[in-house]
Amino acid sequence: MHQSRDANSAWSVAVPELPDVEGQRRSLTISLLGRTVLDVTVLDPRVLRNATQSEFEQRLIGCRFGPPARHGKWLILPTDRVTLLLHNGMTGRVYFLAAGALGSETTASPPGNRLIVRVEGGQLRFTDRRALGGVWIADHPGVDIVAITGLQGPDALGIPLGVFQTLLRGRRATVKSTLMDQSVIAGLGNMLSDEICWRARLHPSRAAASLSAEETQKLHRALRWTTRRASECGLIPRTPTWLSSARDKDPAACPRCKAGLRRSRIRGRTALWCPRCQPDNP
């Protein structure tokens, strides 16, 4: 029934990609910066991915948060002594709950609380109902981070055209695969890569290296516009001018030309594309 889906959609449909993490980063810059950790409550030890509960507490308590950063889908929370690295997985979410809002937490907070870091004036919370995300702690900010995140390409938000061209060069995979490969470009997931291909009017199965100079430029413009716009919103918009708005529809129509959308399998993911707007032979 559509009712339960609508009721759940606020938490269950929003799969975290770059825009969601960027929204979290912006929000935490305002609420968390400069605050000191008072204590830690680990509600689910599985979220701590490289430390035991007691190690985590000992290392984090007393630390003062610096300016939050982000690379791709990774949220980076530096403090004066350690750095926290958070990945949302499929359903993860990081947010600050001000002390004054604690009373309304049952209705205001998403389900699946895993970790609460109490600071002066409120709490930093990590919720993740499916527990595919996690929290890592690193001793030296900037040094051992790559060992945790794995190789990450340049962040998708604000990538220059010249860099983008270089990244695509000599790549045999499809456009969509390449966009989703975190070691090539960091931050794009299944939805955003579909959205970008659709806006660039390029078939997701086109080989990345086969794009003409003009097509590469179109793809770059779509990448830049889409990531900027979605990041401002803090999520991928589901408004009628976005491909995402057709994502859960049963017979899905292209928001632009109303043609029936097609679904195919690319690198184990369901790609959504318009056969009229995105021809496979240009």
Added chain:
DNA sequence: GAGGTTGTTTAGAA
């Protein structure tokens, strides 16, 4: 009640 869905890691194959 089986199958699909999401992101990442890992193993294995082409």
Added chain:
DNA sequence: CTTCTAAACAACCT
């Protein structure tokens, strides 16, 4: 080296 597939992880949906 590059790329893809499938499984695993978890929990919800149809």
